[in-house]
């Protein structure tokens with residue numbers, strides 16, 4: 384039988400952490416009712432190990448000794464040594480128990496934490512894209528363009544939210560419009576194919592921009608995603624403007640496909656650092672047009688809301704909601720829960 388975390392109580396105080404490639408964020412929940420105590424963001428590059436970061440940035444700053452910890456990490460969770468993607472830290476739950484004093488350590492996937500957030504964030508933590516802005520209690524999808532493209536589903540069944548982490552960022556994306564057929568031959572493929580993550584992340588913005596420049600026969604002027612988006616939003620460079628138009632179109636297309644797969648009547652949520660930085664571009668008609676352009680199901684798609692998550696620490700908020708009410712979520716913990 385699959386084990387759920389609600390079968391094994393996580394005792395308070397609980398340290399929750401969202402460990403990204405560049406930043407690690409921590410907060411402490413002393414009980415199920417109070418607000419979490421936040422700690423300043425930690426740059427992963429400033430500490431050799433995650434244990435040192437937790438000791439220096441959390442445990443040394445409070446007299447409260449957390450009994451449990453729930454950490455969301457980017458990377459596959461297998462075995463007792465969990466290396467992180469895009470960061471040299473290795474999470475070793477057994478040494479966290481012996482050296483940092485935890486009784487229980489639960490490790491989850493970073494997009495699983497985003498999915499938990501999507502189950503619980505209210506309307507103050509999101510910005511609607513398009514006219515429809517309700518979010519019924521029904522299956523949802525979260526996708527986040529950042530260093531890569533993370534994707535998770537969130538299925539609602541039997542009064543319980545089930546996060547479904549996967550590798551949906553690696554689905555194929557094909558050309559559709561006449562312009563796509565001009566641009567696609569110039570995109571940098573991965574082993575011969577164009578996956579969503581080749582387009583929909585920081586590196587993907589540069590990939591699209593370089594392909595647009597090649598299709599136009601001009602030299603690329605910009606080499607980092609932030610310069611391309613800022614010139615696009617200012618309308619100061621034609622190729623940058625087209626790059627972000629294509630980016631939001633492809634994001635709408637992929638978001639629509641994922642909504643179809645999960646029948647996400649509860650909405651599609653965009654997370655990740657990039658979405659928050661390009662909200663004006665996402666609110667142009669292109670995103671919703673691509674999202675809804677799913678014949679024979681366009682009418683269905685028009686009824687699905689899309690949002691940008693604006694909460695600055697959504698993953699931590701999701702983990703805190705879970706820590707308070709683990710029984711409301713179907714989070715399988717086989718191979719991911721360590722106890723003293």
Ligand SMILES: Nc1ncnc2c1ncn2[C@@H]1O[C@H](COP(=O)(O)OP(=O)(O)OP(=O)(O)O)[C@@H](O)[C@H]1O
Nearest residue numbers: 403404405406529530585608609612655656657660
């Ligand atoms: N203004 C911007 N416009 C577009 N892309 C940007 C902008 N600023 C940063 N980026 C790109 O966003 C990506 C980082 O995204 P994000 O901040 O979501 O990272 P992340 O992977 O969630 O971070 P972490 O792993 O530290 O949690 C990088 O590729 C970066 O180049």
